[in-house]
Structures are given as C-alpha cells and as structure tokens.
Amino acid sequence: MMNKISRKHDFLIKPGMKITGKWHNHTYVIKKKLGSGAIGTVYLCETKGSYAALKISDKSASMTTEVNVLKSLGKVQGNRLGPSLLDVDDWINPIGQKYTFYVMEYIKGEAVRPFIQQNGNEWIGVFMLQLLDDLEKLHKSGWVFGDLKLENLLITASPTRIRWIDVGGTTLIGRAIKEYTEFYDRGYWGLGSRRAEPSYDLFAFVMVILSIYYPHKFHRENPSQTTTTTTIFKKIDAIKTLTPYSICLKKAITGKYETSAQMKQAIQTVLYQAEKNHQEITNQKPFLMESVGILFVAGGYYFISLLL
Amino acid sequence: MVKKGTLKQILLITDGCSNKGEDPAATAALAYEQGIVVNVIGILDDDQTEQPEGLQEVEDIALSGGGVSQLVYKATLSQTVQTVTKQAMTQTLQGFVNLELKQILGSNETMDDLAPEKRGEIMEVVEDLGETCDLEVLVLIDTSASMNDKLPTVKEALIDLSISLNSRIGRNRFCIYSFPGKRKDIEKVYDWSPKLDSVSTVFPKLSSGGITPTGPAIREAMYQFSKKSLRRSLRKNDEQDIEEA
Known part of the structure; x- marks a missing residue:
C-alpha cells in the first residue's frame, strides 16, 4: 500500500x-x-x-x-x-x-479574486498588511508557511479578514520546504533555495498578489536569475493597482527583506504617504485622486481591522 | 537512539520496457539486499493513457527494490522526481523505525497500528531523520531512442531535485549514469558530486540507442556506491512489515 x-x-x-x-x-x-x-x-x-x-x-x-x-x-x-x-x-x-x-x-469564506473584483482594489492594501501580520507571527513561532498560494487563502466575513486554510507545507525554520507550488516557489524561478526562512514566504506572498491579477499565471522562459527577475518585475509594473507598492514587491522578490515586519513597515509607509499626499493635492487630476483615494481607504480599513 | 546513516537510492527514469538481459525486478531486489532502494519514474507520452501495459514493469521494479514508483507526464516530472525521492526516504526511515518498534514492543506492531497520538511523536523522529540524514542518489537514465524528446525535461527536473535536497540539513551526493552505454551496460554522465547545477554542460552528451537493458543497468549502478559502506548503511526495511500495515 x-x-x-x-x-x-x-x-x-x-x-x-x-x-x-x-x-x-x-x-x-x-x-x-x-x-x-x-x-x-x-x-x-x-x-x-x-x-x-x-x-x-x-x-x-x-x-x-x-x-x-x-x-x-x-x-x-x-x-x-x-x-x-x-x-x-x-x-x-x-x-x-x-x-x-x-x-x-470549518473556515467559511470567499475566494480572494472574486472578492476583490466585487469589493474593489482598495482591499489589496488591507489584505497585504493582514497577511504580513500573520506571517510575522508564524515566523516568530519558528515556522514558515511554505505552500503559500491563492488557493490556500480565503476571505472571511465580519470582520473581513484574509485567512489561510491549508498548513500542509508549513515547515520548521531551517529545514527544507515540505510542499510547494511551482509558480509561487522561488526555487523554480531560480531566485533562492528551498530552505525554510521568512524570505521564502515573502517571495510567495508577492506571487500571491500577482496571481490575483494574472488568473492564468505565467511561466519562466529559462531559469536564469536575470531573465526571471525581469519577467516578474514586468508583470508587477503592468498592474496599475500595484504601482504604489511596486518597490516593496520587487524587494521581496529579490530577497531583500529578512522579516515580514520589515516588509509590512514598508507597505505601511506607502499607505501613510498616500494619505499625506491625498491631503496635499486634493485639486489634482481625477485619476490621481482615485488611486490616492484607494490607498487612503485601504489604510482606513486596515486600521479598523486592527481595532476589531 | 537511532544512529545517523546514509540513505542510498537509485532513481531510474525510463519510458518503456526492458528488452535485454536479466529481469530488472530481480536486480532491483539484489540492490535492495545491499541496502540500496530503487525508485522508478515512468514517463508517459502526452497522448498515452495512464496505464499502458508495458509500464507495469515500472511498478514491479520499485516493489522489489523497496522503493516508490510513479507514472507521469513530462509536464509534472520535476515535482514527481522530488516527491518520489522524499517519499522513498520517509518510507525507508519508517521501515527502520518499525523494526526498532518491533524490538521494543516485541510484537508485529508497526507505526500505523499505533494510536494517532503516539504516531505523531514517532513521525517527528522520522521527519527529523529525513531532514538530517545523508543521502546518495544515483540517477539512471534510459537513453533509448524514444527518450530523446524527454531528456531536456529530465535535465531540468534533476537540477530542481538538487535545489530541493540541498535545502535539507543533511548532506547529499548525486551522480548520473545513462544506459545503454557505448560498450558497457551503463555510461557515466556525471560523477558523484554534492550538486547537480553544472549538469547542463554534460547533458547533450547523451546519445540514443535502440536497446533497453534495464536489468543489467541496475546491477551495474549498484556497484557505483562506495563499497565499504554498502552493507553498513541503514538497515534495509522489511517490505512485509509495511505491507501488513
């Protein structure tokens, strides 16, 4: 058997x-x-x-x-x-x-992509912060999530929160990742080992965000580091909603963050900055208004979710 | 306490039936006697159904070689190579732990007969061993004519395997042989080494021939493991024990 x-x-x-x-x-x-x-x-x-x-x-x-x-x-x-x-x-x-x-x-919830489609892009910022919060707690307790992917995430209602549902890939820090999915795996992209460390999850985290906007995913053309980095960077740049976060996302792809707390800090700064700009440039062009508004609302939502 | 040892595996990658020399299941059994586990991956053509008759051999070889077998399409080869290797490691270690259990409990109990709570504790030991033990993998690639278009995928899968296994704490050694060789049954493609990342340069050397002497190839492969440690490697597990579970 x-x-x-x-x-x-x-x-x-x-x-x-x-x-x-x-x-x-x-x-x-x-x-x-x-x-x-x-x-x-x-x-x-x-x-x-x-x-x-x-x-x-x-x-x-x-x-x-x-x-x-x-x-x-x-x-x-x-x-x-x-x-x-x-x-x-x-x-x-x-x-x-x-x-x-x-x-x-039993965790009852909605898949991430349809939720964003129905409720708006302002939720992206919220979910990023929530997810990084959870990852930080997980890493602090000695584990790495491993198989972080869109299919393993759900949005639960009241309060609206992103949660992971399958811990099959969760691995003790320092060991070899137990289970992974190619698209989300930095080893597949030639951008790092499969040793369980916080930066492994942060790479997968960025791929999760990308997979929301690329339902059919995308592939590496050849596994050399420079070409795969270019491919992923281009995909990040092509999504307008992600523009404010693009520096943070790219840093995570190249393994520049050692902890989720660092990355969360960076994303929070983006959100704060957006709020500030929002106050300063209320008379700017409408499309700018919109994107700044989105960030503003996202920040707001996140603080509310922290209070709950 | 369980002593740390080296797990030895042959990973046979093929797409068809042997047609020359002794029965591969028999040579696999021989290797297993020497403490070497034989895993087999059968690559299917994209238009093949999942159970072509010729590939029954794949399962038979792994069964008598104490290993794991899997039929797979090209697209999922990478993941399968890793799952098969890791699964076989766990299986060997579990067999070893089962032997110990039998000595302690003095009965025919295996891990699977224990209550889930106890099983959890033992599994932690097995996992720990799997993470820290040393591993030697001899990759044996069928290079008969039909394999030609599959070889690039095989190469990628092996590089990927090396990334995964080198993320473990334990040490690894890999080598690659192809069969049939020009004059001998097998041909060395890549000598024992801790990584496979420079494999790209040697792969084009593979040439395709007509015959498939799987049995003799496994026999030859067996002799490529460092001889002094052959019988001293982790005690082979007893297939019967596992089957009873």
Missing part, C-alpha cells in the same frame, strides 16, 4: 455517508467535497450539530505530519494562525482498507 505515491482515492465517500473513527469513536456525516490536493481530500461534515472540515487520505505518514503542525500552531495560537484541530483518527472502509483522517474547524 505504501509503494505507490498516488494510489487513486477510489474509496467512494459520498454526501450522507457516516465516518466513524476507530480510536475515538466520533461519527461525522459527510456533507460535500470541499477540495482535494496532493495529500488528501477535504470534506465538509457535520458532527454534533455543527459543521467541520474533515481531511482524509491513505497517506498516514503525511497526514500525521500535518496533524503535528496543526497541534504546534494551536499551542502558539490565541489567534488564528491555522484552523483549530478537533479530532484525529483512522477510518476502516467497508472493504477493510485503512485511511487516516483529521477534523478541523
């Missing part, structure tokens, strides 16, 4: 099915599939009248590793660095095969 990486998840888990754990005997009623990845499949389930997310896989070792991460994030928490872990158990399917599953808090 362990000899193949991807023995198909051909066990049929369907809505309405009950899954009962071998060790702790809790029962979960499957509601619907939420998504699947390299390690396993995540389902929405119901237990004791409330919803939870259940991840199940035949890769016991990888699942155990993920559980370990969730547990240690839970210890440093008090805040929401990852979904909280509710249960870990094994499930024997009707024909006797064993699967490992864990149950975690």
Whole structure:
C-alpha cells in the first residue's frame, strides 16, 4: 500500500455517508467535497450539530505530519494562525482498507479574486498588511508557511479578514520546504533555495498578489536569475493597482527583506504617504485622486481591522 | 537512539520496457539486499493513457527494490522526481523505525497500528531523520531512442531535485549514469558530486540507442556506491512489515 505515491482515492465517500473513527469513536456525516490536493481530500461534515472540515487520505505518514503542525500552531495560537484541530483518527472502509483522517474547524469564506473584483482594489492594501501580520507571527513561532498560494487563502466575513486554510507545507525554520507550488516557489524561478526562512514566504506572498491579477499565471522562459527577475518585475509594473507598492514587491522578490515586519513597515509607509499626499493635492487630476483615494481607504480599513 | 546513516537510492527514469538481459525486478531486489532502494519514474507520452501495459514493469521494479514508483507526464516530472525521492526516504526511515518498534514492543506492531497520538511523536523522529540524514542518489537514465524528446525535461527536473535536497540539513551526493552505454551496460554522465547545477554542460552528451537493458543497468549502478559502506548503511526495511500495515 505504501509503494505507490498516488494510489487513486477510489474509496467512494459520498454526501450522507457516516465516518466513524476507530480510536475515538466520533461519527461525522459527510456533507460535500470541499477540495482535494496532493495529500488528501477535504470534506465538509457535520458532527454534533455543527459543521467541520474533515481531511482524509491513505497517506498516514503525511497526514500525521500535518496533524503535528496543526497541534504546534494551536499551542502558539490565541489567534488564528491555522484552523483549530478537533479530532484525529483512522477510518476502516467497508472493504477493510485503512485511511487516516483529521477534523478541523470549518473556515467559511470567499475566494480572494472574486472578492476583490466585487469589493474593489482598495482591499489589496488591507489584505497585504493582514497577511504580513500573520506571517510575522508564524515566523516568530519558528515556522514558515511554505505552500503559500491563492488557493490556500480565503476571505472571511465580519470582520473581513484574509485567512489561510491549508498548513500542509508549513515547515520548521531551517529545514527544507515540505510542499510547494511551482509558480509561487522561488526555487523554480531560480531566485533562492528551498530552505525554510521568512524570505521564502515573502517571495510567495508577492506571487500571491500577482496571481490575483494574472488568473492564468505565467511561466519562466529559462531559469536564469536575470531573465526571471525581469519577467516578474514586468508583470508587477503592468498592474496599475500595484504601482504604489511596486518597490516593496520587487524587494521581496529579490530577497531583500529578512522579516515580514520589515516588509509590512514598508507597505505601511506607502499607505501613510498616500494619505499625506491625498491631503496635499486634493485639486489634482481625477485619476490621481482615485488611486490616492484607494490607498487612503485601504489604510482606513486596515486600521479598523486592527481595532476589531 | 537511532544512529545517523546514509540513505542510498537509485532513481531510474525510463519510458518503456526492458528488452535485454536479466529481469530488472530481480536486480532491483539484489540492490535492495545491499541496502540500496530503487525508485522508478515512468514517463508517459502526452497522448498515452495512464496505464499502458508495458509500464507495469515500472511498478514491479520499485516493489522489489523497496522503493516508490510513479507514472507521469513530462509536464509534472520535476515535482514527481522530488516527491518520489522524499517519499522513498520517509518510507525507508519508517521501515527502520518499525523494526526498532518491533524490538521494543516485541510484537508485529508497526507505526500505523499505533494510536494517532503516539504516531505523531514517532513521525517527528522520522521527519527529523529525513531532514538530517545523508543521502546518495544515483540517477539512471534510459537513453533509448524514444527518450530523446524527454531528456531536456529530465535535465531540468534533476537540477530542481538538487535545489530541493540541498535545502535539507543533511548532506547529499548525486551522480548520473545513462544506459545503454557505448560498450558497457551503463555510461557515466556525471560523477558523484554534492550538486547537480553544472549538469547542463554534460547533458547533450547523451546519445540514443535502440536497446533497453534495464536489468543489467541496475546491477551495474549498484556497484557505483562506495563499497565499504554498502552493507553498513541503514538497515534495509522489511517490505512485509509495511505491507501488513
């Protein structure tokens, strides 16, 4: 059973099915599939009248590793660095095969791109600051997120906040990144190692922001450092909304920030500056007004979200 | 406490069936006896379905070589090479830990039979070993005619593998052999070295021939590992244990 990486998840888990754990005997009623990845499949389930997310896989070792991460994030928490872990158990399917599953808090939210499309570009600044805040906390507790990508992020409502949902790639600082996705990986772009350090996440962070505006992503033409840097810089420059932040984003791409706090500071400065300019040049051309206005509102939103 | 050791792996990259010499599954078993794990990646043509019959051999070789196998299309080769290598490392280390467990618990219990809480603690040990142990990978590339258009992708995947493994704390050594060789069963492309980044310069040397002597190639590859440490490497795990789980 362990000899193949991807023995198909051909066990049929369907809505309405009950899954009962071998060790702790809790029962979960499957509601619907939420998504699947390299390690396993995540389902929405119901237990004791409330919803939870259940991840199940035949890769016991990888699942155990993920559980370990969730547990240690839970210890440093008090805040929401990852979904909280509710249960870990094994499930024997009707024909006797064993699967490992864990149950975690169900985070209900909206995908980032549609949210920005509906609610406006002023949210970009807010989300950047929120995300950098979380990354700073994570790094301070000794971890690097690793597989930071748009698909792993959700916007939850009231208060509006960006949250990450899959900790599968989370790696102890100093070790080799456990799981990554090419587009977001600085190794793929020839711009650094895959050693877990804060700057690894900051690179991926910039690619997350870019992927909001490039739904079809883009590729490296050849893996040499200068060409990939040029490619990414051009993509940053082509997005008007990102113009105020472009210096910060480019610095993160080339690994100039050692901590998220440094990068957050830089982005905050951009926002402050924008506010100041806003007061000084209220009679300028309308399009300038607009972009400055966006930054102003973004700053405002972020401070509100800090208070909440 | 578990002593730190060197994991030895052969990574066979092929796109078809062997057609000359002994059964590759048998030579893979032999290598495994010597503490060398054999992983196999079968590259599919883009128009091939996922289970062509000829590639059953891929799974068989890895099974008797104590390793991991995977069929893959060119596009996802990079990620697969890494997952296969890392998965095989974990599997070997887990097998080793299972042996220790059996000695301690005196039963047929493996890690997977333990309660999830205990499993978590043991997994931390396995992960720790995987991060810190030394690793030797011999890459064995099939260069028969049909592989020609796949070789550039293979090259990129190997450079990428070296980036990933060199981000670990443990040390690595890589070397590359191709088969069939001009006069011998295998041909040295790249000598043992801690990195693969200068591989670009040697790759064009690969020439394509008609026969595919996979079995003899694995046998020869086995002898390229430093001989004194062959039997002293991490004790081989017992496939039976894992299968029972």
